[in-house]
Amino acid sequence: MxxxxxxxxxxxxxxxxxxxxxxxxxxxxxxxxxxxxxxxxxxxxxxxxxxxxxxxxxxxxxxxxxxxxxxxxxxxxxxxxxxxxxxxxxxxxxxxxxxxxxxxxxxxxxxxxxxxxxxxxxxxxxxxxxxxxxxxxxxxxxxxxxxxxxxxxxxxxxxxxxxxxxxxxxxxxxxxxxxxxxxxxxxxxxSGWQPVGTVRTVTKSEGNTVYTIDDEPALDVVIKYMGINKNIDEWKEVIVNVGSEFPMQIQREGSEPVIRAPLFANKTDRSLVCAGSVPQGSKIRFSLAPDFxxxxxxxxxxxxxxxxxxxxxxxxxxxxxxxxxxxxxxxxxxxxxxxxxxxxxxxxxxxxxxxxxxxxxxxxxxxxxxxxxxxxxxx
Known part of the structure; x- marks a missing residue:
């Protein structure tokens, strides 16, 4: 060929x-x-x-x-x-x-x-x-x-x-x-993204939508994790930063973690829509982008x-x-x-x-x- x-x-x-x-x-x-x-x-x-x-x-x-x-x-x-x-x-x-x-x-x-x-x-x-x-x-x-x-x-x-x-x-x-x-x-x-920080729990999710993490609205958790105080009207910029720099890693026994990055945020219920499923009860860690x-x-x-x-x-x-x-x-x-x-x-x-x-x-x-x-x- x-x-x-x-x-x-x-x-x-x-x-x-x-x-x-x-x-x-x-x-x-x-x-x-x-x-x-x-x-x-x-x-x-x-x-x-x-x-x-x-x-x-x-x-x-x-x-x-x-x-x-x-x-x-x-x-x-x-x-x-x-x-x-x-x-x-x-x-x-x-x-x-x-x-x-x-x-x-x-x-x-x-x-x-x-x-x-x-x-x-x-x-x-x-x-x-x-x-x-x-x-x-x-x-x-x-x-x-x-x-x-x-x-x-x-x-x-x-x-x-x-x-x-x-x-x-x-x-x-x-x-x-x-x-x-x-x-x-x-x-x-x-990938190359490295897990950092404490293990957290997805306490409410459905398919690829994450509603709460550790019983807090998912959007609030990621904004807090990033250490910034963003106006909710700037949510698109927030999600771009989270998806590219701080994606979630779903922890799994016996195999490598799988990464899930948010694509959208819902300003009404403060949920996150990811590109792939995030099962309720999942243990997650946030990530740092890869180095050289x-x-x-x-x-x-x-x-x-x-x-x-x-x-x-x-x-x-x-x-x-x-x-x-x-x-x-x-x-x-x-x-x-x-x-x-x-x-x-x-x-x-x-x-x-x-x-x-x-x-x-x-x-x-x-x-x-x-x-x-x-x-x-x-x-």
């Missing part, structure tokens, strides 16, 4: 880059498209559809190929993977719950391939990413391979979308299902994946939490570039609102504030 990456700041630039990519006779069958909500995803999708290319797309909070980070731009990875080795499907949320939709995606995967693997992108800001994992696992089993990310919207929090052929404003799910008997897939999800050593840790873990799981990759896809971009600043470019250099394969990715992937000591799960990398190679 051959992969090429292209980028542009407009539809015109992308069309030119696309034409240049095909000049040597390259005939891609699949396009991984990550772009700003300000870009014309319909025109770009139709350009790809005219060549019979399947599309797996998501809007972003920043996009990149290799170590080059774009803002309000377009990046595309073109792959000439055999059509019989993959399938793109989508579901709009509608009246169905994320869990039910994900079960259907898992079943379609099983009906299509004996050993399906899933790369998922989710539209809709309030989607509970944990339900995506649970739904697919309920159909396929707990050892299923799942990677992916929650779409972004340039950090405006106004609306995120995923898209595929003929469907350009999906607030549900788009799935790239791969035949794991024909396509080797490996990867990891790593986090990149070394990411590279070390990637090198372990290369050595033990996938020595050679045809393509790399990265879902990196927007919080990493906010916290690491220019260093995030070094992280992206260093990961690419482990395999030396083409890379495309975007800054997301939640990630799916496999932690180094666990199974495939939903994460926040994480760098989730998937490496693929056609057998």
């Amino acid at each position: 051959k992969a090429k990456t292209i980028k542009g700041n407009s539809t015109t630039e992308i069309k030119k880059a696309f034409e240049n990519a095909l000049e040597d006779g390259f005939t891609p069958t699949l396009a991984i498209v990550f772009l700003s909500i300000k870009q014309d995803r319909i025109a770009i999708s139709q350009m790809l559809e005219a060549k019979g290319i399947s599309i797996f797309g998501a809007t972003t909070a920043g996009e990149f190929i290799d170590g080059e980070i774009g803002e309000e731009s377009v990046v595309i990875m073109l792959l000439d993977i055999k059509k019989e080795h993959f399938k793109c499907i989508h579901f709009e949320t509608g009246d169905q719950q994320t869990l039910d939709i994900s079960k259907q995606i898992g079943q379609i995967g099983l009906d299509t391939f004996k050993n399906p693997a899933f790369i998922i992108a989710s539209g809709g800001i309030s989607t509970d990413g944990e339900m995506i994992i649970k739904g697919i696992e309920s159909a396929v089993g707990p050892k299923v391979t799942i990677f992916g990310g929650m779409a972004g919207d340039d950090f405006t929090m106004t609306g995120t979308y995923v898209f595929t052929n003929g469907h350009y404003e999906i607030t549900g799910l788009v799935a790239l299902i791969l035949d794991e008997d024909k396509v080797q897939i490996a990867g990891l999800a790593t 050593n986090v990149i070394d840790k990411v590279i070390e873990e990637c090198e372990s994946v290369k050595e033990n799981e996938l020595p050679n990759a045809d393509a790399l896809i990265m879902f990196s939490c927007k919080a990493r971009h906010l916290s690491l600043g220019p260093m995030v470019s070094d992280e992206i570039d260093s990961v690419k250099n482990v395999w030396g394969a083409p890379m495309a990715g975007f800054f997301s609102y939640g990630e799916m992937g496999k932690s180094t000591k666990g199974k495939h799960e939903f994460h926040n504030n994480t760098c989730s990398l998937v490496a693929i190679s056609e057998k």
